[in-house]
Amino acid sequence: MTTQEKLNWPRDEDETWAAAVELRLALAPHSPEGLAGRVLAEAYEAVTETGRSARELFGEPEAYARAAADEHVTEEARARTDSRGMTPGERFTAALVAVGGTGIAISVIRWIREGLWVTPSWSSIAAFAGIAVGALLFCAGIGAWSAGRIKGAGGFGAAAGAALGNGIAAAVYLPDDELLRMPVPVLAAAGALLAAAAAGIPNAVLDRWFAPSLPHGDDERWLSRLESLLRTRHAMRAAEAHSHVQEARLHLATSGESAADAFDDVEVYALRLAEGPRREARLERRKLYGVTLLAAAILVVLVDKLADPEPTSFWFWLYVVTAVYWVGHTAARWRQALRRR
Amino acid sequence: MGSAQSPQPAWMRGVLPLCLLSVLDSEDRSYGYALLGRLSDAGLENMKAATLYPALTRLEEEGAVEVEWGAGDGGPGRKYYRITERGRARLHGDEAAWRAFAATVESVLADRAPRERKEQGEPGEQA
Numbered sequence: 001m002t003t004q005e006k007l008n009w010p011r012d013e014d015e016t017w018a019a020a021v022e023l024r025l026a027l028a029p030h031s032p033e034g035l036a037g038r039v040l041a042e043a044y045e046a047v048t049e050t051g052r053s054a055r056e057l058f059g060e061p062e063a064y065a066r067a068a069a070d071e072h073v074t075e076e077a078r079a080r081t082d083s084r085g086m087t088p089g090e091r092f093t094a095a096l097v098a099v100g101g102t103g104i105a106i107s108v109i110r111w112i113r114e115g116l117w118v119t120p121s122w123s124s125i126a127a128f129a130g131i132a133v134g135a136l137l138f139c140a141g142i143g144a145w146s147a148g149r150i151k152g153a154g155g156f157g158a159a160a161g162a163a164l165g166n167g168i169a170a171a172v173y174l175p176d177d178e179l180l181r182m183p184v185p186v187l188a189a190a191g192a193l194l195a196a197a198a199a200g201i202p203n204a205v206l207d208r209w210f211a212p213s214l215p216h217g218d219d220e221r222w223l224s225r226l227e228s229l230l231r232t233r234h235a236m237r238a239a240e241a242h243s244h245v246q247e248a249r250l251h252l253a254t255s256g257e258s259a260a261d262a263f264d265d266v267e268v269y270a271l272r273l274a275e276g277p278r279r280e281a282r283l284e285r286r287k288l289y290g291v292t293l294l295a296a297a298i299l300v301v302l303v304d305k306l307a308d309p310e311p312t313s314f315w316f317w318l319y320v321v322t323a324v325y326w327v328g329h330t331a332a333r334w335r336q337a338l339r340r341r
Numbered sequence: 342m343g344s345a346q347s348p349q350p351a352w353m354r355g356v357l358p359l360c361l362l363s364v365l366d367s368e369d370r371s372y373g374y375a376l377l378g379r380l381s382d383a384g385l386e387n388m389k390a391a392t393l394y395p396a397l398t399r400l401e402e403e404g405a406v407e408v409e410w411g412a413g414d415g416g417p418g419r420k421y422y423r424i425t426e427r428g429r430a431r432l433h434g435d436e437a438a439w440r441a442f443a444a445t446v447e448s449v450l451a452d453r454a455p456r457e458r459k460e461q462g463e464p465g466e467q468a
Contacts, residue, residue, distance in 0.1 A: 244398070247394065247420045248390075250372075250420070251374050251390055254374045257390075262389070262390040263391045263394075264389070268391075269395070272391070272395035273395050273398050276398055276402035276403070277399070277402045277403055
């Protein structure tokens, strides 16, 4: 039963407003249990007592829900999450579930296009293993990046690239003879198993795994962690992050305090430095880089497909349309970003 | 007792930008540790670096102060803050708003005073 069912809103528009607030609060990360109920009960009281609409009293539902979530979610909880509101463990889990889901989707498409059976060879097994191991290492890299571990993320990324490269290299040299016949749903089941296993690992365990140890009194480690957090979790440019670290270092040298005493928890301090008016622009810039990277990868595959076109294939045209849409979408976002400057 | 008279942390955070702009308006430029000292001398002893620098960063992002790196006293360079014209305009607006708000709170507190005197049994009230 939802909160909405308990409250008899006087107008349809109030009910729509409340539904939007409830949805936003349900999606808000780390919001305390029952927050939507409390927030909507207060709003309902004000609406029924004043006779004015919820939108008139509280404004747009998205903004109101965001303000309510910010007010009720502790600074410590917000400091431990990235721009998507996920802890490193949650980010790792989400990436693994996405990989598992992609595996299921590819298996199903393969089933539809080419039938129930696949005939793997040593070559295709090597390629599959390289892609699978590379994807798992890439997921670990995402978790490390979210935890503010730049070197760790780089290491996982390099290992993922190496696994992928080795898999492809092995696929080229290994024999292409059919080894066995197996039904495609086995691959889909493997994807589902991965997603289920990822969802089953407690996030607290993963968070501990990704969180670096920070001995009390080691100011250089504290400052280095601050810089990493600002650059990764808060999408700050290297020069800007370095400027904050330099200022903190000077403060410690002048005051004689330890970093932990002067600035408290490093994750909370990083959040405070990063949540000013430029935060949204920083996050938007990062998203734009991600979208551009994906567009570049799509373009490379598109060029390859156009070199050997299959005009009678539905999948060929589906890819072409998707690629053209994505490249156009990326160009439009760049235009918007440049206009805002 | 000192702790009873200490302002609430939320009040400190709320008035910190106003206090920082006011101090910066009285000087050509200043840096974090010196500003912390000025606030402490003025009575805000509990202000911590963990609160001060993020507030300065926010003021800089809002365009109320500008940052410049300059030579330190015989040491490495310092990050100095200087109030901008936009910061001065904000300071004047916030100062007026603060004085009006403080006067309102003061008048609410003053309204309570006669009842307190009555409860304490002042001769005038008993008659």
